[in-house]
Amino acid sequence: MDFGMMVAQLGEGMVVTAEIFFLTLLFSLPLGLVICFGRMSGHFLLRTLSKIYISVMRGTPLMLQLIVVYFSPYYVFGIKISAAYRFTAVILAFALNYAAYFAEIYRGGIESMPVGQYEAAQVLGYNRTQTFFRIILPQVVKRILPSVTNETITLVKDTSLAFVLAVVEMFTAAKQIAAKETTILPLMAAGVFYYLFNLAVAAFMEYLEKKMSYYR
Amino acid sequence: MKYLEIEHLKKTFDNLQVLKDISLSVEEGEVVSIIGPSGSGKSTLLRCATMLERMDGGSLSYLGERAAWEENGTCVYAPKSELKRIRKSYGLVFQSFHLFPHFSVLKNVMDAPVNVDHVPKAEARLRAEKLLGQLGLADKKDAYPHQLSGGQQQRVSIARALALQPRILFFDEPTSALDPELTGEVLKVIRELAREHMTMIIVTHEMQFARELSDRIIFMEDGVIRQQGTPQELFGNPDERVREFIGKFQA
Numbered sequence: 309m310d311f312g313m314m315v316a317q318l319g320e321g322m323v324v325t326a327e328i329f330f331l332t333l334l335f336s337l338p339l340g341l342v343i344c345f346g347r348m349s350g351h352f353l354l355r356t357l358s359k360i361y362i363s364v365m366r367g368t369p370l371m372l373q374l375i376v377v378y379f380s381p382y383y384v385f386g387i388k389i390s391a392a393y394r395f396t397a398v399i400l401a402f403a404l405n406y407a408a409y410f411a412e413i414y415r416g417g418i419e420s421m422p423v424g425q426y427e428a429a430q431v432l433g434y435n436r437t438q439t440f441f442r443i444i445l446p447q448v449v450k451r452i453l454p455s456v457t458n459e460t461i462t463l464v465k466d467t468s469l470a471f472v473l474a475v476v477e478m479f480t481a482a483k484q485i486a487a488k489e490t491t492i493l494p495l496m497a498a499g500v501f502y503y504l505f506n507l508a509v510a511a512f513m514e515y516l517e518k519k520m521s522y523y524r
Numbered sequence: 525m526k527y528l529e530i531e532h533l534k535k536t537f538d539n540l541q542v543l544k545d546i547s548l549s550v551e552e553g554e555v556v557s558i559i560g561p562s563g564s565g566k567s568t569l570l571r572c573a574t575m576l577e578r579m580d581g582g583s584l585s586y587l588g589e590r591a592a593w594e595e596n597g598t599c600v601y602a603p604k605s606e607l608k609r610i611r612k613s614y615g616l617v618f619q620s621f622h623l624f625p626h627f628s629v630l631k632n633v634m635d636a637p638v639n640v641d642h643v644p645k646a647e648a649r650l651r652a653e654k655l656l657g658q659l660g661l662a663d664k665k666d667a668y669p670h671q672l673s674g675g676q677q678q679r680v681s682i683a684r685a686l687a688l689q690p691r692i693l694f695f696d697e698p699t700s701a702l703d704p705e706l707t708g709e710v711l712k713v714i715r716e717l718a719r720e721h722m723t724m725i726i727v728t729h730e731m732q733f734a735r736e737l738s739d740r741i742i743f744m745e746d747g748v749i750r751q752q753g754t755p756q757e758l759f760g761n762p763d764e765r766v767r768e769f770i771g772k773f774q775a
Contacts, residue, residue: 424622427576431616432688433608433640442639446626523625524670 314485314494321481322501328398328467328477329505333460335403340410347415358411365408370401371469377401378473398470406463413455417448450520457513461506478502525552527587527613527692527723528573532594534581535565535572542568544747546582550692553721557734560744561769566727569744570696573725574616575607586613587691612641614692615685620701621677623669623684629656630665633683641688648687655683659713675706679713693717695726731773735759743769 346358365373378397381387421444429439468479476484482498528550535543543565550556558566571577573584575591578601583593591610592601601607623632633652637643643651656665659679669677678698685693695714699707711733717724718737728734734741735755742752743766751763762770 422622424618424620425624428618428622428624430576431574431611432636432684433611434636438639442635443624450626523668 314489314497317481317485318478318494318497318501321476321478321498322505324470324475324477325464325467325479325505328402328470328475329464331399332402332406332463332467335399336406336410339403339407341414343407343411344414344418347411348418362408362411365405366412370405370466371472373405374398374401374469374472377404394473394475398473398475402463402466406459409459410456413452413459414448416455417452418444420451421447450517450523453513453517453520457510460509460513464506464509465502525587526550526585527552527554528725529585530569530573530582532582533569533572533579533584535568535577536580542747543572546747546749548742548749550723550725552691553723554739555718555722555724555726555737556740556742557738558725558727558742558744559729559731559734559769560742560750564744565747566744567696570616570694570725570727574614574694575601575611576616586610612688613690614694615688615690616694616696617678617682617685617698619697621669621674621681623677623681625669627668628665629661629667629669629672629680632669632680633687636684637687652683652687655686656680658716659683660709673706674702675709678702678706678710682710682713682717692723692725695724695728697727697729699728699730729773731770745769 343358343361346354347362349355349358374397377400378389378394381393382389425443425447426439429443434442467477470477471480471483474480478498478501482494485494486492526549528548530546530548533543533546533548534541546565546569548556548569558569560566568577572579575584579592579599581594581597581599584591589606589610590602591607592599594600602610624635627635630649630652633655634645634648637648637651638645653662653665656662659682661676661679661683664672664676664680669680672680678701682693682698698714699710702710707730711730714724714726714733715737726734726738738755740752741755741758743750743758745765751758751766758766759770
């Protein structure tokens with residue numbers, strides 16, 4: 309196999325990696341906010357359930373969670389699993405897992421907000437929803453951006469775990485080529501790909517940080 | 525007309541009674557200063573009056589409308605929709621400004637009128653620009669709070685409160701976070717408001733200022749109103765504790 313073909317095959321895997329990455333962010337970022345609200349809720353049951361959810365999601369391997377999400381429709385509900393469900397299960401497991409981490413990042417950001425911002429908003433007559441979305445959340449986003457960058461970069465590398473459900477993302481592709489051609493070159497190439505991907509992620513996040521640096 | 529009426533206000537924090545039976549009423553156009561040592565309950569009184577803190581007992585009314593009253597020994601507040609309307613009758617200026625850092629000066633002043641009172645944007649902008657002009661901040665409207673001095677930030681926060689056209693303005697130690705240099709520019713604004721007969725209730729440590737500006741001064745100590753009266757009455761014939769307190773400021 310020549311170098312060009314290898315890169316082409318890795319490229320196909322890269323597309324899957326990118327899909328997992330973007331879809332996970334798309335679902336886990338908002339879901340994290342919902343879980344964060346539950347975690348900070350005054351309702352005891354809601355708060356406890358959210359706490360347990362976060363604890364389990366952070367406390368067990370993502371690889372195991374992928375397997376559980378994939379097989380539970382069959383073992384729990386007796387639904388026959390189709391091949392197409394594999395990719396869905398990957399996205400589902402990733403989104404559920406990352407949402408737990410994002411929820412805690414959001415909570416940290418929200419709790420770091422000075423009480424004065426809430427009080428000023430209250431006296432000015434903003435209702436709770438307006439206070440959160442107009443006053444608090446924009447400032448929280450700025451505060452948590454560095455932590456979100458960290459998590460996002462970890463996600464890029466975590467996408468390789470999709471191999472447990474035989475979804476051929478970039479790392480799986482690299483391993484397959486490496487095994488067939490008995491060379492570690494594809495793995496090294498994959499490493500370069502991951503690195504470049506993360507370089508782009510970091511550059512984008514830095515751009516966002518800069519965009520929000522107009523205030524302190 | 526009584527703009528604010530507080531009767532038998534009680535407030536306890538963790539078994540510590542911070543306010544013990546405070547009654548206070550403020551007439552239209554009156555400027556009332558509240559002085560007293562720290563820990564005397566001045567700020568808590570203001571926070572209860574502005575509903576940032578729940579009262580444990582007593583009643584609170586604005587412009588004859590009841591916001592809270594006592595029923596069977598506990599304090600009951602009016603329904604949310606009524607409180608929302610009652611809140612419109614007053615504004616509060618905080619010691620440490622609490623401007624919204626992510627909004628420009630102009631947006632800080634016009635955001636609440638637009639989003640809370642549903643004033644058309646163009647009108648809110650005109651109102652905000654006019655206020656900022658009056659407060660000497662016309663050239664700062666596009667700046668962000670962190671780019672301003674403390675005195676300028678406090679003036680923006682006064683403009684922000686005034687933009688909602690409240691009938692009463694509360695000040696919670698408006699100059700305590702400022703250098704002596706910057707204190708003057710904020711006091712000047714409050715003085716101008718007094719000249720325009722704005723009803724104001726000011727918690728302050730600026731004795732000279734309170735004396736020259738107020739229609740009435742209230743001296744608080746240990747959660748009670750120890751003495752109150754016109755500046756002449758209070759400074760001319762202070763009771764023993766008041767004399768001691770004022771003396772500390774003149775020393």
